[in-house]
Amino acid sequence: MEIGPKLRELRIAKNLTQEELADRAELSKGFISQLERDLTSPSIATLVDILQCLGTTINEFFSEDPEEQVVFHYEDYFEKEDTELLNKTEWIIPNAQKNMMEPIRLTLKPGGSTYRDVPHEGEEFGYVLKGTVKIHIGKKVYTAKKGESFYFTPHSEHYIEAPNSTGATIIWVSTPPSF
DNA sequence: GCATGCACGAATTGGAGAGC
DNA sequence: GCTCTCCAATTCGTGCATGC
Incomplete structure (x- = not known):
């Protein structure tokens, strides 16, 4: 240079x-x-x-002062569907793993769930956009419905599932272990 | 593995001189 | 006279070999 x-x-x-x-x-x-x-x-x-x-x-x-992307569009999203667990994960902020927060939109079909995540550092936050979800943290189970939110530290195995009767869509934000 | 000495290149100084 | 460049000399940092 x-x-x-x-x-x-x-x-x-x-x-x-x-x-x-x-x-x-x-x-x-x-x-x-x-x-x-x-x-x-x-x-x-x-x-x-x-x-x-x-x-x-x-x-x-x-500092090269690069233009920081503030607004992300649908075409920026990266999505992955799990036909076994009946869920669809959309990374609405691409490459967010390097950021302090990793927000995703999670759609669970009736009876669908996320994979069982092992305990790790960081924090987890979610907001239910549609339907009802059950949040499993260790041996405890919490219920959150449309308009409600949840927040926990993932020190135990944890996952989220939707009841058989309804599906659910949530915004889920987690902080990586390094933070 | 650690300390010491040596060689080499890079970083820095400061005086001399050129250009305007 | 002011500003800048050039260049030889000095200082400093680093890598390597050697000895303990």
Whole structure:
């Protein structure tokens, strides 16, 4: 990556000469000149000093400022249907495993269920959009119907099922173990 | 495995000089 | 005179070999 032109741009924006910047960063003016022409590369410590003098941080300096996707559309979704367990999982935020939250829309056919998840770190939250679900956490069973929500820490084996009479659709948000 | 010494390259300095 | 570039010299960091 060429940092020289970017450094020069920042220095000029601050109305500083190479000598003034060198004084502030406790470096030589010759070295600043070489840096701006990409004839040499600074150590991390030196770059941090220079950027401090230019009123910025190393994070901002190297940030490419990518456009963050905020709104996700149906075509962004990834879905998987399990004909054995009678459920359909839609990852409504793609690649969310790397985020702090992993939201999915889960549709359970009558008598359908999720797979039995082993205990893990993190937290689980759900909101029932349609129907009724039974939440199995260890040996306990909780019921939540349309408009209700549930929240638990998955320290025991857990899964969700829909009664034989009705199916259900829920929004399910879990946090990965690393969080 | 750890400490020491050595060699080498990269980082940095600071004076000299060129261009405007 | 100010700003910038060039370049030789110095300092620093790292990898490698050697000995304990």
